[in-house]
Each structure stands twice: as C-alpha cells, then as structure tokens.
Amino acid sequence: MDKKTDQHLIETKENGKLISPILPEHVKNYLIDIDGTICDDIPNEEPERMAxxxxxxxxxxxxxxWYDEGHIITFFTSRTEEHRPVxxxxxxxxGFKYHGILFGKPRGGNYHWIDNHLVKATRFEGKxxxxxxxxVKIQVFKK
Structure with a gap:
C-alpha cells in the first residue's frame, strides 16, 4: 500500500506479527469491476482490444x-493474470489512482458476498x- 493509504489505516499486530489493517469508520473499501464499468466491455477472448x-x-x-478522499480503490476483474500488464x-x-487489482473474478452476474461485516453493493447502470x-430490498439469513 502507498503512503497515503498507510495514513488512513490502523496498523495492527497480534503476537508481535503484523495482521490485516483496520479501516477507520470513515474510509470505504471499494471493489470495482473494469470491463463494462470503467471502460468498454471487452471479453477476455479479445485481449488485443484491452489496450x-x-x-x-x-x-x-x-x-x-474517492482515492483522494482516502478511500481504498481495488479493481476486481474477470480479466486473467496474463492480462495484468495491459x-x-x-x-x-x-490516470487512474488505485491500490490494487484482483484478477480472475468468475464471469457471470450472480454474485453474493457473505461477510460478518456490513457489505454494500452498487450495481453500475451506465454512469x-x-x-x-x-x-432497497435485500436478502438476509433466516432467523
């Protein structure tokens, strides 16, 4: 992580070892798709168009x-690791400012994130x- 991010995260140690940082309440951790969300929707089968x-x-x-406000920006894409350089x-x-990229997100649109922390999802609809x-209506576990 870069210095800007380090200023907003709380370093945490357990038994003398560094563990995952804790996000302050005002910092959001955004996971953002690439194709069809920040640019043209290009399938992996046409990598020559990615550039x-x-x-x-x-x-x-x-x-x-959002990056300049101190939030964490991570791209989460169906592109494969071989597409990392392009x-x-x-x-x-x-000119995108970001903290990381996760490759290999399964293609398709039926995502369901289950976590013990509050998770917010926003569907991109063109702008x-x-x-x-x-x-909004959401799905939750039965009581």
Missing part, C-alpha cells in the same frame, strides 16, 4: 476523487456519480 478500450470519463473522475498500463495511461442513500 485501446474507451474510457468512461465519469468513472475516472469519481474514482480518483491492464496496469491502461489504468496508468488513463458514475456520487453515491446516494436509498432504501
């Missing part, structure tokens, strides 16, 4: 704003903007 994918400018503006080059060329609060 010239059209950028969604509103995504760049909002994500860099992906990092494209992100850097287009990045600031987020707003809404009441």
């Amino acid at each position: 010239t994918a059209a950028l969604y400018p509103d995504a760049l503006e909002i994500l860099n704003k 992906t990092e080059e494209w992100l850097n060329k287009n 990045f903007t600031d987020l707003e609060e809404r009441e």
Whole structure:
C-alpha cells in the first residue's frame, strides 16, 4: 500500500506479527469491476482490444476523487493474470489512482458476498456519480 493509504489505516499486530489493517469508520473499501464499468466491455477472448478500450470519463473522475478522499480503490476483474500488464498500463495511461487489482473474478452476474461485516453493493447502470442513500430490498439469513 502507498503512503497515503498507510495514513488512513490502523496498523495492527497480534503476537508481535503484523495482521490485516483496520479501516477507520470513515474510509470505504471499494471493489470495482473494469470491463463494462470503467471502460468498454471487452471479453477476455479479445485481449488485443484491452489496450485501446474507451474510457468512461465519469468513472475516472469519481474514482480518483474517492482515492483522494482516502478511500481504498481495488479493481476486481474477470480479466486473467496474463492480462495484468495491459491492464496496469491502461489504468496508468488513463490516470487512474488505485491500490490494487484482483484478477480472475468468475464471469457471470450472480454474485453474493457473505461477510460478518456490513457489505454494500452498487450495481453500475451506465454512469458514475456520487453515491446516494436509498432504501432497497435485500436478502438476509433466516432467523
């Protein structure tokens, strides 16, 4: 992690060993898709198009704003590890500020994240903007 991130995370040790940092309450940890979310939707079968994918400018503006506010930006993509060089080059060329990239997300859209911490999910519907609060129906475990 970079120095900016280190300023916002609380270093934690257990038995003298460094463990996962703790996010302060005001810091959000964003996991963001790439293809079809911040740029053209390019399938892994057409990697030659990845280097010239059209950028969604509103995504760049909002994500860099969140980064500058101290939030954690991690891309979570269905691209495979072999696409790392072209992906990092494209992100850097287009000016994205980010902390990491996770490759190999299963393709398809039926994701369900189960965690013992509050998890918020936002479906991208064509334009990045600031987020707003809404009441929605969610699935929860039966009591």
